[in-house]
Amino acid sequence: MSSAAAMPATIAAAETVKMTDGFHLVIDALKLNDIDTIFGLPGIPITDLTRMAQAEGIRVISFRHEQNAGNAAAIAGFLTQKPGICLTVSAPGFLNGLTALTNATTNCFPMILISGSSEREIVDLQQGDYEEMDQLAIAKPLCKAAFRVLHAEDIGVGIARAIRAAVSGRPGGVYLDLPARLFSQTMTAEAGSRSLIKVVDPAPRQLPAPDSVQRALNLLKCAKRPLIVLGKGAAYAQADADIRDLVERTGIPYLPMSMAKGLLPDTHELSASAARSYVLPEADVVMLVGARLNWLLSQGKGKTWGGKGPKDWADKKFIQIDISPQEADSNVRIEAPLVGDIGSCVSALLAGMGSKWARPPVEWTRAVAERKDKNIAKMAETLARNPSPMNYHSALAVVREVIKARPDAILVNEGANALDFTRSIVDMYQPRKRLDVGTWGIMGIGMGFSIAAAVVTGKPVIAIEGDSAFGFSGMEVETICRYNLPVCVVVFNNNGVYAGTGVNPTGGPDVVPTVFVKGARYDKLMEAFGGVGVNAATPAELRKAMDEAIASGRPTLINAVIDETAGTESGRIKSLNPQTNATK
Ligand SMILES: Cc1ncc(C[n+]2csc(CCOP(=O)(O)OP(=O)(O)O)c2C)c(N)n1
């Protein structure tokens, strides 16, 4: 007699029905939507979820701090147009991920922060559960959308909604709250499978209205001194060939914002990067392509744009291509808003231009080229110097050559001087190869961005990091070693924030707030985990170490010793520091 035959009939029947649970439904829903990687950090209640996801073939990249996992997810979203997934534990893990989620939303990167959470009834009555926190309420104002799933049968809908919210329209961060109890809820495998949704067309194209295309073209046609500004939205759109066509067929000088560098090679004859302070005030018609008129563009007004006073509007006409209809007029008047996805808008402009498009007056393009050539020649002189100790310019002259030789490498960049000098000195040649602090100027993206870039592209990654900037995510060098990623971190070590100088005015033993331990050896940190550490005090040493890192693909950290007096306060944005008015 078999053991089944000895059981009551109802149990025997139940045994033959395949069951699933919350854990598996979350994993199945993600896989169904082609999510192949999760960035996260395990703990109650999601430890088993990370294990099971790995067992089911999802790549789980486990971090040392959730903020770095969140930054990784965000930039994976930017690079792939699929929402990057960050998985955390409840309250503190959730909060650690929240900065990255909010930064993703600010930068329009699609990501989903999935956090486990505690017992709803106890949280809502504030009875003191383990890691008690009303996470959904806290996340809501800080991201594009926030959802909670209470029942296993709603997991499919929850994940579908999160995906759509993250990638459709203007992309952004989405929070998905999964209470602990959800994971062990069961249902039949068949009903579970029927409850899942494969999202159809998650980021539908949005075609611009024909009359708004015409309005934009009319304005552009009449311009005497037109300028195109490419933003990170243009890079995200992956409409690279059409964007290049638009610039080249119109013959209009263009200015790439930081993460749009490389959409066209920075060495392109129409690049106006080296003449920024000439073209912004001089242009009469400016076409913004996926670029917002935020602080990075002086809100479109003031002296930067040729306005008389610091807040004055200049005599300029703007065309703005943006997926959000609410973006236009946020700072100055937009004469010709063009609302739609960047790819559709740019191809509509190209179609509307016809074959007889007149290039801008040659006086304008010649004037831009002259300014640009002069500035490039001046920069070349500075880069050719070889001072001792090494400074930002002589070190970056090396990085510039390394990227020129490996234009497919991804450059991650943060710091103040280490950021500003890199942006202006290191030319980019391919789209979406420069990843940096973005709209907020946030420190701490370095290792998260580097890890995700290596994981999702398989390309070599070079991270140019201020020593302060590196400190925000430095422990992730262990993660880089653990997954053996081709990441070469170069710490620009000037002994502190902006500079290694400054004296405590009280004469007391504490150093000033901006100064670190002098002569620190960040390279030892990488060696501790089995990677390659190099101390580089000259451009030749830096070049050798970078070349070896790229050739070997081994995790490498180069401590680049930079003149501690070479930097300036806040890099290029000193003017944003409030000044004291006290007279004591
Ligand atoms: C999260 C966060 N905290 C603080 C800051 C302020 N901040 C801007 S740049 C910077 C560090 C600059 O020093 P470093 O990275 O060493 O670059 P350096 O100018 O010395 O090359 C800091 C702390 C910030 N932008 N973001």
Ligand SMILES: [Mg+2]
């Ligand atoms: Mg520094």
